[in-house]
Amino acid sequence: MVPPPTTSPPSAAAEQELLALLRESSTREAGFRTLLRTYQERVYWHVRRIVNTHEDADDVTQNTFIQVYRHVEKFEGKSQLYTWIYRIATNEALGLLRKQKRQQPLSVDSELAIEQAQVTAADAPIDADALQAKLMAAVARLPEKQRLVFNMRYFDEMSYKEISVVLGTSEGGLKASYHHAVKKIEAFITA
């Protein structure tokens, strides 16, 4: 079993140092490489949980960091750097899903993902792997906002405050969404 990446994001002081490197043209590339090494895996897994396939996750992750590189000079530091990066990644991932939905109005991809998760869950023996497959199937069936909140809370262990920065919604609404998501998943797993 490989544990999920739950390493804490860098401290505010470390982020400031990183930003200073990024804003100086002579140290920009070195700073950006440090940023990539620090966040690439977390961002990839966050995106992967939204878009399901590695190819899409790879595209979105790369696009996310290119956006970060282009706009980091305009980052005002009102929020943490990593929540800003998460926000870009989330928007990029959702944008890709919407684009795919427009191209395939019946949302074949998401339906397939749900079906695959359900088949895997049904076929697997009752052990941790089967339970994990069932959880993935349950998450895939959640509405978009509940799925995002559950992923960020459950897998990335983000606070409601951080999630509210990423999604631009109130903490109260997020708590309600997470609560509903957990109830639905629990019902699906125990069914």
Add this chain to the structure above:
Amino acid sequence: MKPNLHDSLPPQLRDLKSQWKQPSVPDGYFGGLEDNIMARIKAEEAFAEWRTPAPTARPTGWEHWRKVLFSPLWQLGMVATLVFALGVGYHYWSPVPDESLALTSEEAAWYVEQNIDDFALTTIETALGTSLSEADWATTPAFEESEEALEEYLEEYMIDDLDTDLLETYL
């Protein structure tokens, strides 16, 4: 003490979290992701540079004026303006050739004599420095009263200028 994020989760979900197995990714994917992203950024920057023409520095000072002065349009305009100005200047300020200055005194006298009727009385008075008004004529001798006086006058002023035939008719 900060409560665990997952304390409130159902036991199954809490246990799953600690045993979670990530989906697979290609071998060495994360090792090469950094370079892949940097390569894409550099390629996009190079493409953007290629598409955007290098900004030309706006000329300042003498460089700016040199470019303006030597531009064909400006030169054409300047030539047209100069030609126009010369034409206007020539029209208003060119010296009128005073041909009379080139005449000798004999030629001038001959011209006046031939064209005496064209000259205004005041002009003649100015030239002679004397008045030729009728009032002044009263000072001339009263010829009607004395033939001798006429003869004296003619002798003194005009006798040399009259031709002989005309003089005989008067006498």
